Amino acid sequence: MSKLRDFVTRDHRYVLLGTSVVALLGMLLSSSPRPELSFLANAFTVELVMYYVLVAWLVLCAVALLFKLTHWHNYAESAPFTKPAVARALRVGSYVIWAITAVLLVDRWVMGLASAWQVAAAAEKMPDDMLAQVLYMFQQGRDTYITGIITTIELAVFGTLIAFFLALLLVFARIMQVDRSDNDCVRFFKKIGVWFAKVYSTVVRGTPMLVQGVIIYYAGFAFVSSFGLSVTDTNAIWSRFVAGLVVVSLNSTAYMMEVLRGGIESVDKGQMEAARSLGLSQWQAMVRVVFPQGIKFAIPGLSNELVINIKDSSVLSVIGVFDLAFAASTVAGIYWKQLNAYLVAAVFYLIMTAIASWLLGKFAKRFNVKAETMGSTSDQPVKVEE
Amino acid sequence: MSEKNPNVAASAGVAAGTAAEPMVRIGGLRKSFGDLEVLRDINLDVMPGQVVTIIGASGSGKSTLLRCINLLETPDAGHVWFHGADLAAEHVDVNRLREKIGMVFQGFNLFNNMNVLDNCTLAPVTLKKMGKAEAQEVAMRHLESVGLADFARADVNNLSGGQKQRVAIARALCMQPDLMLFDEPTSALDPEIVGEVLEVMRRLAAEGMTMVVVTHEMAFAKNVSDEVVFMDKGVIAEKGAPSKLFSAPEHPRTREFLARYLEG
Numbered sequence: 028m029s030k031l032r033d034f035v036t037r038d039h040r041y042v043l044l045g046t047s048v049v050a051l052l053g054m055l056l057s058s059s060p061r062p063e064l065s066f067l068a069n070a071f072t073v074e075l076v077m078y079y080v081l082v083a084w085l086v087l088c089a090v091a092l093l094f095k096l097t098h099w100h101n102y103a104e105s106a107p108f109t110k111p112a113v114a115r116a117l118r119v120g121s122y123v124i125w126a127i128t129a130v131l132l133v134d135r136w137v138m139g140l141a142s143a144w145q146v147a148a149a150a151e152k153m154p155d156d157m158l159a160q161v162l163y164m165f166q167q168g169r170d171t172y173i174t175g176i177i178t179t180i181e182l183a184v185f186g187t188l189i190a191f192f193l194a195l196l197l198v199f200a201r202i203m204q205v206d207r208s209d210n211d212c213v214r215f216f217k218k219i220g221v222w223f224a225k226v227y228s229t230v231v232r233g234t235p236m237l238v239q240g241v242i243i244y245y246a247g248f249a250f251v252s253s254f255g256l257s258v259t260d261t262n263a264i265w266s267r268f269v270a271g272l273v274v275v276s277l278n279s280t281a282y283m284m285e286v287l288r289g290g291i292e293s294v295d296k297g298q299m300e301a302a303r304s305l306g307l308s309q310w311q312a313m314v315r316v317v318f319p320q321g322i323k324f325a326i327p328g329l330s331n332e333l334v335i336n337i338k339d340s341s342v343l344s345v346i347g348v349f350d351l352a353f354a355a356s357t358v359a360g361i362y363w364k365q366l367n368a369y370l371v372a373a374v375f376y377l378i379m380t381a382i383a384s385w386l387l388g389k390f391a392k393r394f395n396v397k398a399e400t401m402g403s404t405s406d407q408p409v410k411v412e413e
Numbered sequence: 414m415s416e417k418n419p420n421v422a423a424s425a426g427v428a429a430g431t432a433a434e435p436m437v438r439i440g441g442l443r444k445s446f447g448d449l450e451v452l453r454d455i456n457l458d459v460m461p462g463q464v465v466t467i468i469g470a471s472g473s474g475k476s477t478l479l480r481c482i483n484l485l486e487t488p489d490a491g492h493v494w495f496h497g498a499d500l501a502a503e504h505v506d507v508n509r510l511r512e513k514i515g516m517v518f519q520g521f522n523l524f525n526n527m528n529v530l531d532n533c534t535l536a537p538v539t540l541k542k543m544g545k546a547e548a549q550e551v552a553m554r555h556l557e558s559v560g561l562a563d564f565a566r567a568d569v570n571n572l573s574g575g576q577k578q579r580v581a582i583a584r585a586l587c588m589q590p591d592l593m594l595f596d597e598p599t600s601a602l603d604p605e606i607v608g609e610v611l612e613v614m615r616r617l618a619a620e621g622m623t624m625v626v627v628t629h630e631m632a633f634a635k636n637v638s639d640e641v642v643f644m645d646k647g648v649i650a651e652k653g654a655p656s657k658l659f660s661a662p663e664h665p666r667t668r669e670f671l672a673r674y675l676e677g
Binding site: 300306 | 483484485487503504505506507508509511512514515516518521522523524525526535536539540581584585588594
């Protein structure tokens with residue numbers, strides 16, 4: 028914090044060079060066309076003055092740069108710009124430049140967005156302006172988008188929660204080792220459990236979720252209708268949403284199991300040995316000592332799964348789950364403007380993942396662990412265990 | 414023997430003499446890690462009340478032998494009898510037998526997710542069906558005896574190495590074991606705090622606890638133990654009373670090893 032304060036009040040290095048970029052940006056904004064709602068349109072002289080202040084600042088910066096080039100060796104001593112009083116004045120000047128650019132930014136961009144919104148709201152048919160088009164499509168397709176957003180959130184939240192509990196079951200099956208004192212029945216079930224978890228993880232992580240979605244939806248459909256139900260009844264029981272939720276849960280289970288296993292395996296082996304040396308069984312040692320430590324390591328990866336599910340549930344639109352991606356394609360189909368429809372979806376996905384990351388970061392902080400940045404299942408290579 | 418209470422030592426000797434039944438009997442023990450033979454035909458008896466020290470160079474199989482006694486390592490062949498029950502047999506209830514065998518590790522291995530007191534009470538409450546209050550009372554008594562009663566509520570991660578190791582000893586004692594195994598208990602400690610751990614072990618030995626200690630502390634081996642075992646390349650090269658083994662070692666490897674220690 029004191030570093031930041033020093034930079035703002037004392038450091039002289041970036042005042043001229045840095046602010047000249049800001050001034051240039053302000054000039055570009057000023058030369059861009061005024062939107063409908065621009066407030067500077069009514070104060071033309073003010074904007075003119077602001078523009079010339081920016082120009083003057085750029086000239087000043089150019090002089091300083093020339094001076095620096097010609098007095099390369101003794102700039103600090105000879106230049107008027109480094110004298111304390113001048114430096115102070117320059118600093119104040121730089122704040123003025125920032126303020127001017129900020130005002131121009133609000134006038135052109137924020138008011139531009141507001142104008143486009145107004146145009147879109149008043150429009151009877153598709154407006155000509157690109158931004159207004161996007162907003163028009165959002166306004167017209169608002170109910171569709173909202174339905175899609177709610178479905179996406181439901182899929183991600185419920186899918187992640189269900190997957191977490193399934194992953195807990197599966198990871199205990201995965202890491203149990205045959206103990207010397209186990210009888211043959213226990214040994215058999217432990218081996219089956221490990222085998223099942225390995226196969227499950229390999230199959231699920233080794234196939235794309237899109238393919239899984241199609242297979243599970245149609246296989247489930249065939250299974251339910253095999254009880255002699257009509258297509259309508261089958262659709263009521265095995266709806267596209269239910270199928271989608273099953274796909275997300277089963278898929279996420281495999282990844283969460285691996286995250287949990289990684290967490291548990293990063294606990295020092297000595298913890299297990301110490302617990303066993305006291306006479307605790309493998310299960311007792313796992314539940315009381317190793318797992319509580321391992322889950323701490325796993326929390327960032329686990330919470331990341333929620334963010335991943337928000338994004339990756341979009342592939343379920345292939346089986347007609349009415350999520351945000353499906354909503355975007357529906358709206359795009361009506362107006363035949365793919366780019367605009369999906370830009371709206373992208374903004375909402377970004378908002379949802381940002382909120383989820385922020386909440387999960389706060390959640391992770393309570394456990395004294397650092398949250399990971401956003402990732403995707405497709406970033407993680409599939410490791411096949413032998 | 415000099416530092417031991419002569420009465421206790423004598424009574425332990427008598428007990429060992431009359432019972433004549435070793436607490437631990439290791440017979441024909443073999444263990445390999447891959448192609449590496451770590452233990453080759455080990456035979457060793459530990460009498461009740463006896464303190465046995467295992468010395469030897471790194472990689473000679475000392476720790477593996479110790480870990481075979483409570484089956485943290487599974488022997489490839491041979492037997493480990495504890496109170497007459499063969500630990501190495503298939504399907505033996507290892508967990509029950511381990512309750513009677515305490516172990517102290519080089520790396521302390523205190524449970525990081527618990528405070529000092531919970532470290533001590535976890536096993537008694539879980540396994541002995543002891544009430545929480547009673548287990549805490551027992552734990553406090555043992556923590557008192559290692560001088561850490563004030564730290565009962567402390568987070569284990571905030572303790573010094575010496576304190577951690579003393580908590581580890583107290584934790585093992587809370588299960589009221591018949592036998593204590595020490596796997597290089599002072600090797601991870603700074604030289605100036607080795608003493609506080611050795612002091613606790615010395616007192617434990619004087620109270621008549623049966624102990625098997627793997628250590629590089631030659632003074633401890635010399636003064637406290639009843640029998641010293643010198644291991645070399647997976648076999649017991651020489652064993653005997655410390656007075657004999659340290660003053661007149663028979664095996665050339667023993668002599669070499671001790672000479673290096675006396676120099677260093």
